[in-house]
Amino acid sequence: MAEIAEIPESLREWERIAAHSHIQGLGLDGLKAKFVADGMVGQTEAREACGIVVRLIREGKFAGRAILFAGPPGSGKSALAMAIAKELGKDVPFVPLTASEIFSTEMKKTEFLTQVLRKAIGARIHEVRKIYEGEVKEISIEKAQHPYNPYQQIPVGATIKIATKDESKKLTMDQSFAVQLIQQGIETGDVIQIDIDGGRIVKIGPSEEAAKEKKIDLTTIKPVPVPRGKVLKEKEFVYPVTLHALDVASSRSGSDIFSLFFGVRESKEIEPEVRKEVDEYIKSLVQEGRCELLPGVVFIDECSMLDIETFAFLNRALEQELAPIIIFATNRGFSTIRGTDIKAAHGMPLDLLDRLLIINTKPYAEDEIRKILEIRANSEKIKISEEALDYLTQVGVKASLRFAIQLLAPAFEVAKEKKSEKIEKSHVVYVEKLFSDVKKSAQYVKEFEKQFIQ
Ligand SMILES: Nc1ncnc2c1ncn2[C@@H]1O[C@H](COP(=O)(O)OP(=O)(O)OP(=O)(O)O)[C@@H](O)[C@H]1O
Numbered sequence: 001m002a003e004i005a006e007i008p009e010s011l012r013e014w015e016r017i018a019a020h021s022h023i024q025g026l027g028l029d030g031l032k033a034k035f036v037a038d039g040m041v042g043q044t045e046a047r048e049a050c051g052i053v054v055r056l057i058r059e060g061k062f063a064g065r066a067i068l069f070a071g072p073p074g075s076g077k078s079a080l081a082m083a084i085a086k087e088l089g090k091d092v093p094f095v096p097l098t099a100s101e102i103f104s105t106e107m108k109k110t111e112f113l114t115q116v117l118r119k120a121i122g123a124r125i126h127e128v129r130k131i132y133e134g135e136v137k138e139i140s141i142e143k144a145q146h147p148y149n150p151y152q153q154i155p156v157g158a159t160i161k162i163a164t165k166d167e168s169k170k171l172t173m174d175q176s177f178a179v180q181l182i183q184q185g186i187e188t189g190d191v192i193q194i195d196i197d198g199g200r201i202v203k204i205g206p207s208e209e210a211a212k213e214k215k216i217d218l219t220t221i222k223p224v225p226v227p228r229g230k231v232l233k234e235k236e237f238v239y240p241v242t243l244h245a246l247d248v249a250s251s252r253s254g255s256d257i258f259s260l261f262f263g264v265r266e267s268k269e270i271e272p273e274v275r276k277e278v279d280e281y282i283k284s285l286v287q288e289g290r291c292e293l294l295p296g297v298v299f300i301d302e303c304s305m306l307d308i309e310t311f312a313f314l315n316r317a318l319e320q321e322l323a324p325i326i327i328f329a330t331n332r333g334f335s336t337i338r339g340t341d342i343k344a345a346h347g348m349p350l351d352l353l354d355r356l357l358i359i360n361t362k363p364y365a366e367d368e369i370r371k372i373l374e375i376r377a378n379s380e381k382i383k384i385s386e387e388a389l390d391y392l393t394q395v396g397v398k399a400s401l402r403f404a405i406q407l408l409a410p411a412f413e414v415a416k417e418k419k420s421e422k423i424e425k426s427h428v429v430y431v432e433k434l435f436s437d438v439k440k441s442a443q444y445v446k447e448f449e450k451q452f453i454q
């Protein structure tokens, strides 16, 4: 039978960042850029500007603002955006997208954009929950006959004894807890948390003593200490969520937002009332001091492809109370604003351009191209001779950095075929003939166009 499978979100994300996998951050010392650091080379001013922006974002002083990276192709705009994401850390949401994605979704454009904006606003919710916590000392699951299937037994309840270093308690629990005990394979020696109101059991891991006793393989499992104090205690949990995740959770069930930690499927459109409710809920939590908001970043690459409606929508969104930071990137100087016949700088409407902070990226000098190629080769685990690297650098200067980077992998294939462990100049010369850079290719096809027209 034919099968179809969706590409998981995480994989798409991976494809998007693969070209920038060598980038670990902005490579700054304070606010000053080092020539080479964190996988970043040169582009000093742009990196330092980004450093200031990162600080403002972290301090929450930049919400509702927007930035534009403008510069020639292959000058590191997308790379800088990735570096900003790395610098912000995982608590601050960073949502990258390419302009064309807006036109390829099945959703209405405005719905898609609203979801994107709300994915970029994080909230840290603090919850005090009553939990039982301790190491399992005894466990017994009561079973009874299945109501319809006489050959099957089903769990109906459980009794467990759990202990901290200071006390122990025996608990009886109902069917839903018994099922969770079985599903998670909880056994004696495991440290667990039982969230009574949430109806959940969480296995934290085997206790250090149990791990020693049972000779558990420590390469995959990390033992935890047995907790101290009372078995029943109030504990504060911090749940990092995004407004979008809350929207999805409450539009699905309308009830417990914590169900969203079990994974969420997203594709549906969300009712405006749901969003309003979520906003009110979050606002009330903020007022009670139980929640902090973290405006994150939406990165829109190739933004000259956006149309006038989208720009208008984003412009309005930036003025709202809860707005993330938007970072645009473009390599267009002047172009027509999509959906109009107006020519404008970067293909963007003036009122939006006016409120942007623009950071220019510059074409790379020869020594920078060489260094970037070296770093890229390293991160792809490709060896290359000095002579070949010099030659490839010249290719980068004449054609483009991106083209030179792209030749690395094919040249290495040729090297392997020739039983050479590193790329030599001849391998680069060979693949350079086989593949075309954009300029060469456009020129080539243009010559043929003349023949077609005749
Ligand atoms: N300063 C830099 N340091 C290290 N690597 C870089 C730097 N600038 C660019 N690169 C790498 O060079 C390649 C091309 O850069 P990038 O894709 O960021 O260019 P871009 O400005 O976004 O181009 P385009 O306008 O075509 O989208 C990427 O693999 C990127 O990671």
Ligand SMILES: [Mg+2]
Pocket (backbone or CB within 6 Å): 077, 078, 079, 301, 329
């Ligand atoms: Mg780019």
